[in-house]
Amino acid sequence: MATAQLTTSRYNAGLQCLRRLWLLVHEPQEHMGSAASSLAAASHEVGRHARKLFPGGVLVAEEPWQHAEAVARTAALMADAAIPAIFRAAFAYGDVCVRVDVLERRGAGWGLRRVKSSARIKDHDLHDVALQAHVLAQAGVIVSSTEVLHVNNAYVHGVGEVDWPAYFARVDVGGAVESRRAGIPAQLLEMHACLRLDSLPSVEPGGHCRKPHRCEFWERCTADKPADWVRHLPHLSAARAADLKAVGVEAISAIPATFPLTPKQAIVRDATASGQPCVSPDLARRLHGFGPPTCYLDFEAMAPPIPLYAGTRPYQALPFQWSLHAVDASGTLHHREFLAASDEDPRRRFTETLIAALGALAGPIVVYSPYERTQLKALAGSFPEFRPAIEAILARLLDLLPVVRDGVYHPRFGFANSIKSVAPALCPGFGYGDLDGIAEGAAASTGFLQMAMGTVSHPEQVARLRAALLAYCQRDTLATVEVHRALVRLAANRATGPG
Numbered sequence: 001m002a003t004a005q006l007t008t009s010r011y012n013a014g015l016q017c018l019r020r021l022w023l024l025v026h027e028p029q030e031h032m033g034s035a036a037s038s039l040a041a042a043s044h045e046v047g048r049h050a051r052k053l054f055p056g057g058v059l060v061a062e063e064p065w066q067h068a069e070a071v072a073r074t075a076a077l078m079a080d081a082a083i084p085a086i087f088r089a090a091f092a093y094g095d096v097c098v099r100v101d102v103l104e105r106r107g108a109g110w111g112l113r114r115v116k117s118s119a120r121i122k123d124h125d126l127h128d129v130a131l132q133a134h135v136l137a138q139a140g141v142i143v144s145s146t147e148v149l150h151v152n153n154a155y156v157h158g159v160g161e162v163d164w165p166a167y168f169a170r171v172d173v174g175g176a177v178e179s180r181r182a183g184i185p186a187q188l189l190e191m192h193a194c195l196r197l198d199s200l201p202s203v204e205p206g207g208h209c210r211k212p213h214r215c216e217f218w219e220r221c222t223a224d225k226p227a228d229w230v231r232h233l234p235h236l237s238a239a240r241a242a243d244l245k246a247v248g249v250e251a252i253s254a255i256p257a258t259f260p261l262t263p264k265q266a267i268v269r270d271a272t273a274s275g276q277p278c279v280s281p282d283l284a285r286r287l288h289g290f291g292p293p294t295c296y297l298d299f300e301a302m303a304p305p306i307p308l309y310a311g312t313r314p315y316q317a318l319p320f321q322w323s324l325h326a327v328d329a330s331g332t333l334h335h336r337e338f339l340a341a342s343d344e345d346p347r348r349r350f351t352e353t354l355i356a357a358l359g360a361l362a363g364p365i366v367v368y369s370p371y372e373r374t375q376l377k378a379l380a381g382s383f384p385e386f387r388p389a390i391e392a393i394l395a396r397l398l399d400l401l402p403v404v405r406d407g408v409y410h411p412r413f414g415f416a417n418s419i420k421s422v423a424p425a426l427c428p429g430f431g432y433g434d435l436d437g438i439a440e441g442a443a444a445s446t447g448f449l450q451m452a453m454g455t456v457s458h459p460e461q462v463a464r465l466r467a468a469l470l471a472y473c474q475r476d477t478l479a480t481v482e483v484h485r486a487l488v489r490l491a492a493n494r495a496t497g498p499g
Protein backbone atom coordinates (compact mmCIF):
# COMPACT_ATOMS: atom_id res chain seq x y z
CA MET A 1 0.00 0.00 0.00
CA ALA A 2 1.44 3.42 -0.98
CA THR A 3 1.98 5.85 1.89
CA ALA A 4 -0.87 8.35 2.10
CA GLN A 5 -0.06 11.98 2.73
CA LEU A 6 -0.50 13.52 6.13
CA THR A 7 -2.27 16.84 6.56
CA THR A 8 -2.80 18.98 9.62
CA SER A 9 -6.19 17.41 10.37
CA ARG A 10 -4.92 13.87 9.77
CA TYR A 11 -1.94 14.55 12.05
CA ASN A 12 -4.30 15.68 14.82
CA ALA A 13 -6.42 12.57 14.27
CA GLY A 14 -3.28 10.44 14.54
CA LEU A 15 -2.31 12.10 17.81
CA GLN A 16 -5.72 11.14 19.17
CA CYS A 17 -5.65 7.55 17.88
CA LEU A 18 -3.72 5.74 15.14
CA ARG A 19 -6.77 3.63 14.30
CA ARG A 20 -8.80 6.82 13.73
CA LEU A 21 -6.08 8.10 11.39
CA TRP A 22 -6.10 4.82 9.44
CA LEU A 23 -9.89 4.86 9.12
CA LEU A 24 -10.01 8.52 8.06
CA VAL A 25 -7.54 7.85 5.26
CA HIS A 26 -8.60 4.38 4.09
CA GLU A 27 -12.32 4.33 4.91
CA PRO A 28 -13.39 7.98 5.05
CA GLN A 29 -16.93 8.81 6.18
CA GLU A 30 -18.98 10.33 3.40
CA HIS A 31 -21.15 12.68 5.46
CA MET A 32 -20.48 14.75 8.52
CA GLY A 33 -23.26 15.28 11.06
CA SER A 34 -25.24 18.53 11.18
CA ALA A 35 -23.38 19.71 14.31
CA ALA A 36 -20.00 19.10 12.62
CA SER A 37 -21.09 20.81 9.40
CA SER A 38 -22.40 23.90 11.21
CA LEU A 39 -19.11 24.05 13.14
CA ALA A 40 -17.20 23.79 9.86
CA ALA A 41 -19.33 26.58 8.36
CA ALA A 42 -18.67 28.83 11.39
CA SER A 43 -14.96 28.09 11.19
CA HIS A 44 -14.88 28.94 7.48
CA GLU A 45 -16.74 32.21 8.07
CA VAL A 46 -14.46 33.29 10.94
CA GLY A 47 -11.39 32.40 8.86
CA ARG A 48 -12.64 34.53 5.97
CA HIS A 49 -13.06 37.58 8.22
CA ALA A 50 -9.61 37.11 9.80
CA ARG A 51 -8.11 37.97 6.42
CA LYS A 52 -9.38 41.54 6.88
CA LEU A 53 -6.59 42.02 9.44
CA PHE A 54 -4.03 41.58 6.66
CA PRO A 55 -4.89 44.12 3.94
CA GLY A 56 -3.32 43.42 0.57
CA GLY A 57 -3.08 39.69 1.30
CA VAL A 58 -3.60 37.27 -1.59
CA LEU A 59 -5.52 33.98 -1.41
CA VAL A 60 -4.08 30.74 -2.75
CA ALA A 61 -7.38 29.51 -4.14
CA GLU A 62 -6.28 26.03 -5.25
CA GLU A 63 -8.34 23.23 -3.70
CA PRO A 64 -6.91 20.61 -1.33
CA TRP A 65 -6.55 18.08 -4.17
CA GLN A 66 -4.47 20.60 -6.14
CA HIS A 67 -1.71 20.74 -3.54
CA ALA A 68 1.25 20.76 -5.94
CA GLU A 69 -0.27 23.70 -7.83
CA ALA A 70 -1.00 25.45 -4.51
CA VAL A 71 2.65 25.01 -3.42
CA ALA A 72 3.87 26.51 -6.72
CA ARG A 73 1.46 29.44 -6.44
CA THR A 74 2.58 30.06 -2.82
CA ALA A 75 6.24 30.10 -3.90
CA ALA A 76 5.45 32.67 -6.62
CA LEU A 77 3.62 34.90 -4.14
CA MET A 78 6.46 34.64 -1.60
CA ALA A 79 8.91 35.77 -4.28
CA ASP A 80 6.86 38.91 -4.92
CA ALA A 81 7.94 41.41 -2.23
CA ALA A 82 4.85 43.53 -2.91
CA ILE A 83 2.59 40.83 -1.40
CA PRO A 84 2.31 41.48 2.37
CA ALA A 85 0.44 38.28 3.27
CA ILE A 86 -0.62 34.98 1.73
CA PHE A 87 -3.87 33.25 2.71
CA ARG A 88 -3.99 29.44 2.70
CA ALA A 89 -0.30 29.26 1.82
CA ALA A 90 0.62 25.69 0.83
CA PHE A 91 3.75 23.74 1.75
CA ALA A 92 4.87 20.15 1.47
CA TYR A 93 7.78 18.30 2.95
CA GLY A 94 8.13 14.56 2.56
CA ASP A 95 4.63 13.13 2.77
CA VAL A 96 3.24 16.00 4.84
CA CYS A 97 1.11 18.71 3.23
CA VAL A 98 -0.08 21.78 5.12
CA ARG A 99 -2.05 24.93 4.39
CA VAL A 100 -1.23 27.97 6.54
CA ASP A 101 -4.22 30.26 7.24
CA VAL A 102 -2.09 33.40 6.95
CA LEU A 103 1.60 33.73 6.11
CA GLU A 104 2.55 37.30 6.94
CA ARG A 105 5.66 38.91 5.45
CA ARG A 106 7.97 40.26 8.18
CA GLY A 107 11.18 41.59 6.60
CA ALA A 108 13.44 38.62 5.87
CA GLY A 109 11.20 36.23 7.78
CA TRP A 110 7.54 35.24 7.95
CA GLY A 111 4.76 35.23 10.50
CA LEU A 112 2.80 31.97 10.76
CA ARG A 113 -0.81 32.78 11.71
CA ARG A 114 -3.33 30.08 12.62
CA VAL A 115 -6.99 31.17 12.83
CA LYS A 116 -9.33 29.39 15.25
CA SER A 117 -13.06 29.98 15.48
CA SER A 118 -13.08 28.96 19.15
CA ALA A 119 -12.93 31.46 22.01
CA ARG A 120 -9.74 30.02 23.51
CA ILE A 121 -6.63 28.11 22.46
CA LYS A 122 -6.72 24.40 23.22
CA ASP A 123 -3.76 22.10 23.54
CA HIS A 124 -4.48 20.30 20.26
CA ASP A 125 -4.48 23.68 18.45
CA LEU A 126 -0.84 24.08 19.46
CA HIS A 127 0.02 20.65 18.07
CA ASP A 128 -1.29 21.52 14.63
CA VAL A 129 0.55 24.87 14.65
CA ALA A 130 3.69 22.98 15.69
CA LEU A 131 3.29 20.63 12.70
CA GLN A 132 2.95 23.60 10.35
CA ALA A 133 6.02 25.29 11.87
CA HIS A 134 7.94 22.01 11.42
CA VAL A 135 6.99 21.67 7.75
CA LEU A 136 7.82 25.32 7.02
CA ALA A 137 11.22 24.95 8.71
CA GLN A 138 11.94 21.78 6.68
CA ALA A 139 10.89 23.63 3.53
CA GLY A 140 13.43 26.37 4.29
CA VAL A 141 10.98 29.09 5.36
CA ILE A 142 12.22 31.35 8.17
CA VAL A 143 9.35 31.74 10.65
CA SER A 144 10.10 34.69 12.93
CA SER A 145 6.82 34.75 14.82
CA THR A 146 3.93 32.37 15.42
CA GLU A 147 0.46 33.48 16.48
CA VAL A 148 -2.97 32.00 16.98
CA LEU A 149 -5.86 34.32 16.18
CA HIS A 150 -8.93 33.19 18.09
CA VAL A 151 -12.32 34.72 18.76
CA ASN A 152 -12.24 37.28 21.56
CA ASN A 153 -15.46 36.53 23.42
CA ALA A 154 -15.04 39.68 25.54
CA TYR A 155 -15.60 41.78 22.41
CA VAL A 156 -18.92 43.64 22.59
CA HIS A 157 -20.41 44.43 19.21
CA GLY A 158 -21.34 48.06 18.59
CA VAL A 159 -23.59 49.47 15.90
CA GLY A 160 -22.72 48.68 12.28
CA GLU A 161 -19.80 46.59 10.98
CA VAL A 162 -17.93 44.27 13.33
CA ASP A 163 -14.65 45.75 14.58
CA TRP A 164 -12.52 42.84 13.29
CA PRO A 165 -9.23 43.78 15.01
CA ALA A 166 -11.15 43.82 18.32
CA TYR A 167 -13.13 40.67 17.44
CA PHE A 168 -9.93 38.61 17.18
CA ALA A 169 -7.43 37.99 19.98
CA ARG A 170 -3.88 37.55 18.65
CA VAL A 171 -1.73 35.38 20.89
CA ASP A 172 1.98 34.71 20.44
CA VAL A 173 2.42 30.94 20.79
CA GLY A 174 6.05 30.70 19.65
CA GLY A 175 7.32 29.20 22.93
CA ALA A 176 4.48 26.71 23.31
CA VAL A 177 4.87 25.59 19.69
CA GLU A 178 8.64 25.21 19.93
CA SER A 179 8.33 22.88 22.91
CA ARG A 180 5.98 20.64 20.91
CA ARG A 181 8.19 20.39 17.83
CA ALA A 182 10.79 18.00 19.23
CA GLY A 183 8.44 15.00 19.14
CA ILE A 184 7.11 15.59 15.63
CA PRO A 185 9.61 13.51 13.56
CA ALA A 186 8.92 10.41 15.68
CA GLN A 187 5.17 11.02 15.51
CA LEU A 188 5.29 11.32 11.72
CA LEU A 189 7.29 8.09 11.40
CA GLU A 190 4.73 6.26 13.54
CA MET A 191 1.78 7.68 11.60
CA HIS A 192 3.28 6.87 8.21
CA ALA A 193 3.99 3.33 9.40
CA CYS A 194 0.37 3.03 10.52
CA LEU A 195 -0.92 4.26 7.17
CA ARG A 196 1.18 1.65 5.34
CA LEU A 197 -0.62 -1.16 7.19
CA ASP A 198 -2.93 -3.03 4.86
CA SER A 199 -5.42 -3.78 7.62
CA LEU A 200 -7.07 -1.77 10.34
CA PRO A 201 -4.84 -1.45 13.44
CA SER A 202 -6.34 -2.76 16.65
CA VAL A 203 -6.92 -0.16 19.37
CA GLU A 204 -9.17 -0.71 22.39
CA PRO A 205 -11.75 2.10 22.62
CA GLY A 206 -11.60 4.09 25.83
CA GLY A 207 -11.33 7.57 27.28
CA HIS A 208 -9.14 8.78 24.40
CA CYS A 209 -12.09 8.35 21.98
CA ARG A 210 -13.69 11.57 23.29
CA LYS A 211 -10.59 13.74 23.70
CA PRO A 212 -10.05 16.18 22.13
CA HIS A 213 -12.98 15.25 19.84
CA ARG A 214 -15.71 12.64 19.97
CA CYS A 215 -14.43 10.16 17.41
CA GLU A 216 -16.70 9.60 14.41
CA PHE A 217 -15.84 5.87 14.46
CA TRP A 218 -17.13 5.23 18.01
CA GLU A 219 -20.13 3.14 16.89
CA ARG A 220 -17.95 1.06 14.60
CA CYS A 221 -15.25 0.41 17.21
CA THR A 222 -17.74 -0.54 19.93
CA ALA A 223 -20.10 -2.61 17.77
CA ASP A 224 -18.89 -5.90 19.30
CA LYS A 225 -19.15 -4.70 22.90
CA PRO A 226 -22.03 -5.80 25.11
CA ALA A 227 -25.01 -3.39 25.27
CA ASP A 228 -24.16 -2.82 28.93
CA TRP A 229 -20.42 -2.42 28.33
CA VAL A 230 -18.61 -1.28 31.48
CA ARG A 231 -17.48 1.93 29.76
CA HIS A 232 -21.10 3.14 29.99
CA LEU A 233 -20.94 3.15 33.77
CA PRO A 234 -21.16 6.81 34.92
CA HIS A 235 -17.88 8.35 36.09
CA LEU A 236 -15.91 5.10 35.85
CA SER A 237 -12.26 6.00 36.44
CA ALA A 238 -9.53 4.68 34.17
CA ALA A 239 -8.08 2.74 37.12
CA ARG A 240 -11.41 1.00 37.88
CA ALA A 241 -11.92 0.28 34.16
CA ALA A 242 -8.46 -1.32 34.08
CA ASP A 243 -9.30 -3.38 37.19
CA LEU A 244 -12.46 -4.72 35.51
CA LYS A 245 -10.58 -5.50 32.32
CA ALA A 246 -7.93 -7.35 34.32
CA VAL A 247 -10.57 -9.68 35.75
CA GLY A 248 -12.27 -10.13 32.38
CA VAL A 249 -15.49 -8.23 33.18
CA GLU A 250 -16.90 -6.47 30.10
CA ALA A 251 -20.59 -6.13 31.06
CA ILE A 252 -22.01 -3.92 33.80
CA SER A 253 -24.42 -6.68 34.76
CA ALA A 254 -21.44 -9.00 35.40
CA ILE A 255 -19.66 -6.69 37.86
CA PRO A 256 -19.33 -8.63 41.12
CA ALA A 257 -21.16 -7.28 44.18
CA THR A 258 -17.80 -7.06 45.95
CA PHE A 259 -16.26 -4.73 43.35
CA PRO A 260 -15.90 -1.16 44.71
CA LEU A 261 -18.42 1.17 43.02
CA THR A 262 -19.90 4.54 43.93
CA PRO A 263 -23.53 4.43 45.18
CA LYS A 264 -24.79 5.66 41.79
CA GLN A 265 -22.67 3.11 39.91
CA ALA A 266 -23.99 0.34 42.17
CA ILE A 267 -27.59 1.40 41.41
CA VAL A 268 -26.86 1.31 37.68
CA ARG A 269 -25.24 -2.13 38.03
CA ASP A 270 -28.17 -3.51 40.07
CA ALA A 271 -30.86 -2.11 37.74
CA THR A 272 -29.01 -3.37 34.66
CA ALA A 273 -28.55 -6.85 36.14
CA SER A 274 -32.16 -7.16 37.36
CA GLY A 275 -33.84 -5.38 34.43
CA GLN A 276 -35.91 -3.53 37.04
CA PRO A 277 -35.82 0.19 37.88
CA CYS A 278 -34.09 1.18 41.10
CA VAL A 279 -36.05 3.80 43.04
CA SER A 280 -34.61 5.67 45.98
CA PRO A 281 -36.65 5.23 49.19
CA ASP A 282 -36.77 9.02 49.55
CA LEU A 283 -38.04 9.78 46.02
CA ALA A 284 -41.35 11.11 47.42
CA ARG A 285 -39.43 13.49 49.67
CA ARG A 286 -37.31 14.67 46.73
CA LEU A 287 -40.52 15.49 44.81
CA HIS A 288 -41.92 17.58 47.64
CA GLY A 289 -42.78 21.11 46.49
CA PHE A 290 -43.09 20.25 42.76
CA GLY A 291 -46.88 20.84 42.80
CA PRO A 292 -49.46 20.76 41.25
CA PRO A 293 -50.17 23.41 40.33
CA THR A 294 -46.93 23.32 38.31
CA CYS A 295 -45.39 25.16 35.35
CA TYR A 296 -42.93 23.31 33.10
CA LEU A 297 -40.49 25.48 31.19
CA ASP A 298 -37.93 25.00 28.43
CA PHE A 299 -35.80 27.51 26.45
CA GLU A 300 -34.02 27.35 23.13
CA ALA A 301 -31.16 29.75 22.39
CA MET A 302 -28.69 30.45 19.62
CA ALA A 303 -25.05 31.48 20.04
CA PRO A 304 -23.84 33.33 16.91
CA PRO A 305 -20.04 33.11 16.49
CA ILE A 306 -20.18 36.56 14.86
CA PRO A 307 -22.45 38.93 16.82
CA LEU A 308 -25.63 39.91 15.00
CA TYR A 309 -26.88 42.60 17.39
CA ALA A 310 -25.43 45.65 19.13
CA GLY A 311 -24.41 44.97 22.72
CA THR A 312 -23.85 41.22 22.24
CA ARG A 313 -20.64 39.18 22.33
CA PRO A 314 -19.40 36.31 20.12
CA TYR A 315 -20.97 33.00 21.16
CA GLN A 316 -23.27 34.74 23.64
CA ALA A 317 -26.38 32.61 24.19
CA LEU A 318 -29.45 34.51 22.97
CA PRO A 319 -32.74 32.84 23.97
CA PHE A 320 -35.28 33.03 21.16
CA GLN A 321 -38.01 30.57 22.18
CA TRP A 322 -39.82 29.30 25.24
CA SER A 323 -42.41 26.60 25.78
CA LEU A 324 -44.54 26.45 28.90
CA HIS A 325 -46.86 23.66 29.97
CA ALA A 326 -48.95 24.34 33.06
CA VAL A 327 -50.88 21.84 35.15
CA ASP A 328 -53.48 23.54 37.35
CA ALA A 329 -54.64 22.32 40.75
CA SER A 330 -57.31 20.16 39.11
CA GLY A 331 -54.70 18.42 36.94
CA THR A 332 -55.70 20.09 33.64
CA LEU A 333 -52.83 20.70 31.21
CA HIS A 334 -52.44 23.97 29.26
CA HIS A 335 -49.74 25.05 26.83
CA ARG A 336 -48.27 28.47 25.97
CA GLU A 337 -45.31 29.30 23.77
CA PHE A 338 -43.22 32.05 22.23
CA LEU A 339 -40.98 32.02 19.18
CA ALA A 340 -39.25 35.30 18.32
CA ALA A 341 -39.23 37.01 14.96
CA SER A 342 -35.86 36.38 13.36
CA ASP A 343 -35.18 39.95 12.18
CA GLU A 344 -34.21 41.50 15.54
CA ASP A 345 -32.50 40.70 18.84
CA PRO A 346 -35.00 38.19 20.29
CA ARG A 347 -34.24 38.71 23.97
CA ARG A 348 -36.48 41.64 24.89
CA ARG A 349 -39.70 40.15 23.50
CA PHE A 350 -38.68 36.75 24.86
CA THR A 351 -38.35 38.21 28.35
CA GLU A 352 -41.49 40.36 28.22
CA THR A 353 -43.70 37.52 27.03
CA LEU A 354 -42.21 35.05 29.53
CA ILE A 355 -42.75 37.39 32.48
CA ALA A 356 -46.35 37.99 31.41
CA ALA A 357 -47.10 34.29 30.94
CA LEU A 358 -45.54 33.11 34.20
CA GLY A 359 -47.02 36.02 36.17
CA ALA A 360 -50.48 34.72 35.34
CA LEU A 361 -49.76 31.19 36.58
CA ALA A 362 -49.35 29.70 40.03
CA GLY A 363 -46.93 27.10 41.32
CA PRO A 364 -43.29 26.18 41.00
CA ILE A 365 -41.58 26.39 37.60
CA VAL A 366 -40.03 23.03 36.80
CA VAL A 367 -37.11 22.77 34.40
CA TYR A 368 -34.87 19.87 33.43
CA SER A 369 -31.28 21.18 33.72
CA PRO A 370 -29.56 24.32 35.07
CA TYR A 371 -29.74 25.86 31.57
CA GLU A 372 -32.89 27.97 32.05
CA ARG A 373 -31.57 29.39 35.35
CA THR A 374 -28.31 30.40 33.63
CA GLN A 375 -30.17 32.11 30.78
CA LEU A 376 -32.52 33.96 33.13
CA LYS A 377 -29.58 35.30 35.16
CA ALA A 378 -27.93 36.52 31.96
CA LEU A 379 -31.17 38.24 30.90
CA ALA A 380 -31.42 39.96 34.29
CA GLY A 381 -27.90 41.29 33.71
CA SER A 382 -28.71 42.51 30.19
CA PHE A 383 -32.10 44.07 31.04
CA PRO A 384 -31.97 45.67 34.51
CA GLU A 385 -35.56 46.88 34.09
CA PHE A 386 -36.70 43.24 34.13
CA ARG A 387 -34.47 42.17 37.01
CA PRO A 388 -37.14 42.13 39.78
CA ALA A 389 -39.55 40.08 37.64
CA ILE A 390 -36.78 37.68 36.59
CA GLU A 391 -35.66 37.25 40.19
CA ALA A 392 -39.26 36.35 41.09
CA ILE A 393 -39.15 33.66 38.36
CA LEU A 394 -35.76 32.41 39.57
CA ALA A 395 -37.18 32.03 43.09
CA ARG A 396 -39.85 29.66 41.70
CA LEU A 397 -37.49 27.45 39.62
CA LEU A 398 -37.10 23.79 40.55
CA ASP A 399 -34.85 21.42 38.63
CA LEU A 400 -36.16 17.89 38.06
CA LEU A 401 -32.81 16.59 36.73
CA PRO A 402 -31.14 16.07 40.17
CA VAL A 403 -34.29 14.25 41.35
CA VAL A 404 -33.92 11.79 38.46
CA ARG A 405 -30.13 11.56 38.71
CA ASP A 406 -30.14 10.81 42.44
CA GLY A 407 -33.55 9.24 42.89
CA VAL A 408 -34.15 6.72 40.13
CA TYR A 409 -32.41 4.61 37.51
CA HIS A 410 -34.25 2.62 34.87
CA PRO A 411 -32.44 0.05 32.69
CA ARG A 412 -33.95 1.78 29.63
CA PHE A 413 -32.22 5.10 30.49
CA GLY A 414 -29.27 3.85 28.43
CA PHE A 415 -26.78 5.10 31.05
CA ALA A 416 -27.84 8.74 30.57
CA ASN A 417 -30.06 11.19 32.45
CA SER A 418 -30.98 13.55 29.63
CA ILE A 419 -34.69 14.23 29.13
CA LYS A 420 -34.48 12.46 25.75
CA SER A 421 -33.20 9.29 27.44
CA VAL A 422 -35.36 9.44 30.54
CA ALA A 423 -38.78 10.38 29.11
CA PRO A 424 -39.12 7.43 26.66
CA ALA A 425 -37.87 5.03 29.37
CA LEU A 426 -40.29 6.16 32.06
CA CYS A 427 -43.21 6.88 29.72
CA PRO A 428 -43.53 4.09 27.13
CA GLY A 429 -44.83 5.48 23.83
CA PHE A 430 -43.34 8.92 24.43
CA GLY A 431 -40.55 9.96 22.04
CA TYR A 432 -39.15 12.43 19.56
CA GLY A 433 -38.97 10.13 16.54
CA ASP A 434 -42.06 11.58 14.83
CA LEU A 435 -40.75 15.17 14.85
CA ASP A 436 -40.06 16.51 11.39
CA GLY A 437 -36.73 18.30 10.93
CA ILE A 438 -35.75 19.32 14.47
CA ALA A 439 -35.42 16.78 17.26
CA GLU A 440 -32.54 18.10 19.35
CA GLY A 441 -31.32 21.42 20.78
CA ALA A 442 -28.31 21.94 18.49
CA ALA A 443 -30.54 21.65 15.40
CA ALA A 444 -32.99 24.15 16.92
CA SER A 445 -30.17 26.61 17.61
CA THR A 446 -28.72 26.21 14.10
CA GLY A 447 -32.16 26.51 12.49
CA PHE A 448 -33.00 29.81 14.16
CA LEU A 449 -29.50 31.18 13.53
CA GLN A 450 -29.91 30.43 9.82
CA MET A 451 -33.11 32.51 9.77
CA ALA A 452 -31.50 35.31 11.81
CA MET A 453 -28.53 35.44 9.42
CA GLY A 454 -30.81 35.32 6.40
CA THR A 455 -29.30 32.11 5.01
CA VAL A 456 -32.81 30.62 5.27
CA SER A 457 -35.26 33.23 3.98
CA HIS A 458 -37.66 31.60 1.54
CA PRO A 459 -41.15 31.99 3.09
CA GLU A 460 -41.95 28.28 2.74
CA GLN A 461 -38.66 27.22 4.31
CA VAL A 462 -39.10 29.76 7.11
CA ALA A 463 -42.67 28.57 7.79
CA ARG A 464 -41.52 24.92 7.88
CA LEU A 465 -38.61 25.73 10.18
CA ARG A 466 -40.74 27.76 12.58
CA ALA A 467 -43.33 24.97 12.76
CA ALA A 468 -40.55 22.44 13.49
CA LEU A 469 -39.09 24.68 16.23
CA LEU A 470 -42.48 25.09 17.91
CA ALA A 471 -43.17 21.35 17.78
CA TYR A 472 -39.75 20.48 19.19
CA CYS A 473 -39.79 22.88 22.14
CA GLN A 474 -43.36 21.90 23.02
CA ARG A 475 -42.27 18.25 23.06
CA ASP A 476 -39.47 19.04 25.52
CA THR A 477 -41.78 20.60 28.11
CA LEU A 478 -44.33 17.83 27.59
CA ALA A 479 -41.49 15.37 28.28
CA THR A 480 -40.84 17.12 31.60
CA VAL A 481 -44.55 16.90 32.47
CA GLU A 482 -44.59 13.17 31.69
CA VAL A 483 -41.36 12.46 33.59
CA HIS A 484 -42.72 14.28 36.66
CA ARG A 485 -45.94 12.24 36.50
CA ALA A 486 -43.95 8.99 36.13
CA LEU A 487 -41.77 9.87 39.12
CA VAL A 488 -44.85 10.54 41.23
CA ARG A 489 -46.18 7.09 40.27
CA LEU A 490 -42.85 5.41 41.05
CA ALA A 491 -42.67 7.15 44.43
CA ALA A 492 -46.23 6.04 45.23
CA ASN A 493 -45.48 2.44 44.20
CA ARG A 494 -42.30 2.50 46.28
CA ALA A 495 -44.34 3.67 49.29
CA THR A 496 -47.01 0.97 48.89
CA GLY A 497 -44.84 -1.82 47.45
CA PRO A 498 -42.95 -4.53 49.29
CA GLY A 499 -40.04 -2.09 49.80
Ligand code: SF4
Nearest residue numbers: 017020209215218221
Ligand atom coordinates in the same frame (compact mmCIF):
# COMPACT_ATOMS: atom_id res chain seq x y z
S1 SF4 B 1 -13.48 5.11 18.43
FE1 SF4 B 1 -11.67 5.25 19.70
S2 SF4 B 1 -10.48 3.43 19.20
FE2 SF4 B 1 -11.98 3.70 17.55
S3 SF4 B 1 -10.89 4.89 16.01
FE3 SF4 B 1 -11.98 6.32 17.31
S4 SF4 B 1 -10.53 6.96 18.85
FE4 SF4 B 1 -9.73 5.09 17.91
